[in-house]
Amino acid sequence: MSSPFVVDLSEVRLADRCLVGPKNAWLGELAHHKEDLGIHVPVGFATTLSAYQQFLSNRDLVCLLSQELCNLPESGVGVRLVSRRARNLVVAHALSTDLKASVVRAYEHLRQEVGSEPELAVRSSTIVPGRTGDTPKGLNTSFLNIRGKAEMFAAVHHCFASAFTDRALLYYLRNAIDPLSVSISVAVQPMVRSDLAAAGAMWTLNGGTDGVESVDISGSYGIGESVMQGVTKTDEWTVKDGKIISRRLGPKELKLVYEANAGGTRLLDVAAADREQFCISDADVLQLASSARRVAQTFPTTCTHPKSMELEWAKDGLTGDLYILQATLAPCSEAPPV
Numbered sequence: 001m002s003s004p005f006v007v008d009l010s011e012v013r014l015a016d017r018c019l020v021g022p023k024n025a026w027l028g029e030l031a032h033h034k035e036d037l038g039i040h041v042p043v044g045f046a047t048t049l050s051a052y053q054q055f056l057s058n059r060d061l062v063c064l065l066s067q068e069l070c071n072l073p074e075s076g077v078g079v080r081l082v083s084r085r086a087r088n089l090v091v092a093h094a095l096s097t098d099l100k101a102s103v104v105r106a107y108e109h110l111r112q113e114v115g116s117e118p119e120l121a122v123r124s125s126t127i128v129p130g131r132t133g134d135t136p137k138g139l140n141t142s143f144l145n146i147r148g149k150a151e152m153f154a155a156v157h158h159c160f161a162s163a164f165t166d167r168a169l170l171y172y173l174r175n176a177i178d179p180l181s182v183s184i185s186v187a188v189q190p191m192v193r194s195d196l197a198a199a200g201a202m203w204t205l206n207g208g209t210d211g212v213e214s215v216d217i218s219g220s221y222g223i224g225e226s227v228m229q230g231v232t233k234t235d236e237w238t239v240k241d242g243k244i245i246s247r248r249l250g251p252k253e254l255k256l257v258y259e260a261n262a263g264g265t266r267l268l269d270v271a272a273a274d275r276e277q278f279c280i281s282d283a284d285v286l287q288l289a290s291s292a293r294r295v296a297q298t299f300p301t302t303c304t305h306p307k308s309m310e311l312e313w314a315k316d317g318l319t320g321d322l323y324i325l326q327a328t329l330a331p332c333s334e335a336p337p338v
Contacts, residue, residue, distance in 0.1 A: 005051035005102040008109075009044045009187065020046045020185040021125030022134045026328055027187060029299065037294045040323040042121075043113055044189030045106040047156065049127055051099050052183040055160060061093045062180065065164075069179050072169060079166045079173075086164035086179075091157055100153060103188075107149060110188070118190035119258070120146040122155035124162050127183040134328055137228065139168040140184065144223060144256075145191060147263045152188065159186040192325065195257040195265075196317020198279035199224030199325075200234060202288060204296040204309045212296050214240040215289040217313075219279050221270055222255030224314055224325070231256070231267070235278050239289035244282060251275060280315060287322055288313055295327050 012020055012028025020028070024046045034041040056062060068086050073079060111117060124140035141162035143155035162168070163184045172179045192199075200219030204212050218227065218234040226232045232254045238246045252275050254267045280288075296309045312326040 003102040003105070004048065005054070005099050006045050006047055006106045008106070009046055009189070012046065018127060019048050020187075021127045021183075023123070023125035023326065023328070024185050024187045025125075026326060027189075030295075030324055030327055033295075033298055034324075037291065037298060039291045039295070040321050042189040042192060042323060042325070043110065044187055045110060046125070046188070047099070047103070047184075047186045049183050049185065051102070052127075052160060052163075052185070054096060054099065055093070056180070058093060061089060064089050065180060069164075069169075072173055072179075074170075074173060076166070079169050083164055083166040083169055086169075087158075087161040090161035090164065095153060095157055103153070103156065104149065107152060107188070110190070114190050117148070119263075120152060120155070121187075121189050121191050122146050122152065122159060123187045123189075124159040125185045125187060126163070126168075127185060128177060129181050136171060139165060139171055141165065142225070144225065144265050145195075145258050145263050151263055156186050156188070160184050192314040192323045193316045193318045194314035195223050195255075197315035197320075198222070199312070199314035200227045200279075202292045202311045202313060204292050204311075206308050212293045214238055214245075215292045217285060217288055217292075218250075219313075220250065220252045220255065221274060221279050222257050222268075223265060224312055225265075226254060226256040226267070228312070235280075237285045237289075239285060242286065242290075244285055247278070247285075249276070249278060252279060284315065284322060291322070291324060295324065299327065 009028050010031045012025055014025050014029050017025045030041045065086055068082055072082060121144050123142040126135045126140060141159055146152055146155045163182050169179060198219050198221050203216045205214050217237045220227050220232045220234045227234055232252055234250045236248045237244055252270050255270050256265050257268055259266050292311050310328055311324055314323045314325055
């Protein structure tokens, strides 16, 4: 299925950061280790550095983008105007026939693998020349509950355009990065139906006899983007030595769910009775902590990095399975405000 423009995530390793970006390289490592670790990881594919570079090989597009970006202002209002014009230029430039054909083949393979027409999560991973670490969260765009080929192509197209979001442009400006040197890889995976259950994040803390002192877990009802973006206040747990040593019930006022009878998502109020309960069971908490511990113990042997790890998790409300959606080393600073 792999081509110069698309690669199956199961074939990706951390060494491929320059091919698919750090976030998608971590997804590949998770997929590679999932059986040994006893964890669930969604299947999927990613577009490559070559796909984005081919897209930006159009001289007219590059010239127009260069004109927009040559005198990038530092003020929020000015950056937003430049960002909007740059993203409109990208979206107006068509994806190539070769790229679309590669994505279609990967999509058909994915559909056969999951046995149905999947709702998709389409997410961006930034490739910055000479840098192998993650960029701050919130720079680029993700699209959830994408349905069918047409919506998938549109999401991939807008992920390419998200190289020029206002937050991304400010990050480039403050770190002396040429915006046109940056590339975008796009991961396409089936959605985990956490809209019917819960999702959140975990952090492993260094120490202890096995290298992991404890695991902090946060979670709330619905799709995890509401947690990652700070939209809702979460339940929280700390697990140490296989025991929950602290727990805090969060208000969990809102949850992100599927848009009814259509693609996309929407925020809903959480029922009062549900707010008074933890979003997952103690058994789920302990299973997540165990998974996080195994991941943290495995990856340092792969990348020899001393820092603690951050993981994203989701519970599928249809199957009850717990998934690891992402695992990265301790996060870098948040995206700059605009």
